[in-house]
Amino acid sequence: MSHTFITYLLFAIVLLFALIFDLGLINKKGKKVTLRMAVWQTVLWVSLSILFGVWVWFENGHELSIEYYSAYLMEWSLSVDNIFVFILIFAAFDIDEKYYGRVLIVGILMAIILRILFIFVGISLVSRFHWILYLFGAFLVYTGLQMFLSREDKAFNADENRIYRFLKSYFPVSDRVDEKGNFFIRESGKRKLSRLGVVVGILAGTDVVFAVDSIPAVLAISQDKLVVYTSNIFAVLGLRSLFFLLQGAVNRFTYLQQGVSVILVFIGLKMLVGLLDIHIPTYVSLLVIVLCISISIGLSMLIARRHKQI
Numbered sequence: 001m002s003h004t005f006i007t008y009l010l011f012a013i014v015l016l017f018a019l020i021f022d023l024g025l026i027n028k029k030g031k032k033v034t035l036r037m038a039v040w041q042t043v044l045w046v047s048l049s050i051l052f053g054v055w056v057w058f059e060n061g062h063e064l065s066i067e068y069y070s071a072y073l074m075e076w077s078l079s080v081d082n083i084f085v086f087i088l089i090f091a092a093f094d095i096d097e098k099y100y101g102r103v104l105i106v107g108i109l110m111a112i113i114l115r116i117l118f119i120f121v122g123i124s125l126v127s128r129f130h131w132i133l134y135l136f137g138a139f140l141v142y143t144g145l146q147m148f149l150s151r152e153d154k155a156f157n158a159d160e161n162r163i164y165r166f167l168k169s170y171f172p173v174s175d176r177v178d179e180k181g182n183f184f185i186r187e188s189g190k191r192k193l194s195r196l197g198v199v200v201g202i203l204a205g206t207d208v209v210f211a212v213d214s215i216p217a218v219l220a221i222s223q224d225k226l227v228v229y230t231s232n233i234f235a236v237l238g239l240r241s242l243f244f245l246l247q248g249a250v251n252r253f254t255y256l257q258q259g260v261s262v263i264l265v266f267i268g269l270k271m272l273v274g275l276l277d278i279h280i281p282t283y284v285s286l287l288v289i290v291l292c293i294s295i296s297i298g299l300s301m302l303i304a305r306r307h308k309q310i
Contacts, residue, residue, distance in 0.1 A: 003059050004226055010055060011230055015237075018048055041241030049234040060226070063282065067222035068231055070286040074221060074267070075235030077260050077293050078214045080253060083243050085206055092158050093199050099181050103196055104240040106183070107203030112236055114208045115215070119228050122215050126223055136216035137271030143213055144264030147257060163205035167198055207236065217264060220271045221285055254303060259296025263289055 021044075049072055057065035090100065125132050158164050167173060174192040178185045183197030193201070218228050246253075266288050270280045 007056060007059050007226060011052065014048060014052065015233070018044065019237075035244070038241050038244035042238065042245050045234065045238035045241055049238065052230065052234065056226075064222075064224060064227060066282045066286055067224065067227045070221045070282060070289055071218045071227050071231035072235055073286070073289045073293065074217050074263065075214055075231055076238070077256070077263060077289070078210060078217075079235055079239050079242060080246070080256055080260075082207060082210050082239060083246055086203060086243055087247060089199060089202055089206070093195055095177070095196065095199060099177070099196055100244070101240065102181050103199055103203065104243060107200045108207070108236055108239055110200065110204035111207035112233055114204060115211050115232055115236065116229065118208065118211050118215055119225075119232065122219055123223060123225060123228065126219055133220065133271050134275060136220060137268045137274075140213070140216055140220065140264045140268030140271070142268075144261040144266075144268060146261075147264065148261035150257070161202065163202050163209075164198065166205075167193065167201050173198055207239075213264065217267050220267045221282065253297060254300045255296045256293075256300060257296075259292040263292045266292075 053065050053068050053072070056068050086104070090103075095103065172190055172192040174185050174187050174194055176185055176187065176194060177196055178194045181196060183194055183200055184191055185194040185197075186192070214232075215228075218231060222228060267285065270285060273280065
């Protein structure tokens, strides 16, 4: 067996057991996720992600491992934006906290399936038409600059949301929440999507929208399928525990958006300078990502503390 196949096999086994443990032992239907549970779940997913990178280092080489860590951190930093939007979606549909865990895991698992298809298309396009990387680079620079300069408060309006309008157009939708936490409900003799089912669909669709930025960014770091798939899946699966961990504190990370935008601009420029035959080592990308995340979070916490003292 090849080293890559062994790594894929280990990834699948670890993922299976982690999901069984996470879903079967830690979470139960209708049970509210406490802060303590969220901490342990976050430790679980982050530890598995780090240890998997160590395995990649020994089994597939340090270069691929550095690419994996860079891609994972890239995805992780973009995840905070997802979390902020997820909070707004739950609030807009007035979902009880006891349903959060169940809705998030199903929405995230759906998002993973859609992302895998997204990644497959992206890798196929890049392998056939290498010049698409430069289009991705220009898109990331544009997106990063827009994100950096954006000062508008984010809001979620269900009636204006395209995913919600799509669901209402193609599926019978109910405004009721099933007491047992089911995603379908029988109403007037018809089987309809409950309000929880609608939120699951919106969460999955929203994550795919975010993937429009994150997948090109990861492909700029590495076009290796192992790196792209595993870094994405680990980052997305860790979203749920990160949601509960940061639920009450996400607004304190005021400058994280600017830090992520600088990363996107850097990654985009890294792709574009390839036109000049300039190659920026992967470890430099990793250092830039770590520095931008650390500085933006540190600055956010410092400013928040000063405002609290005033």
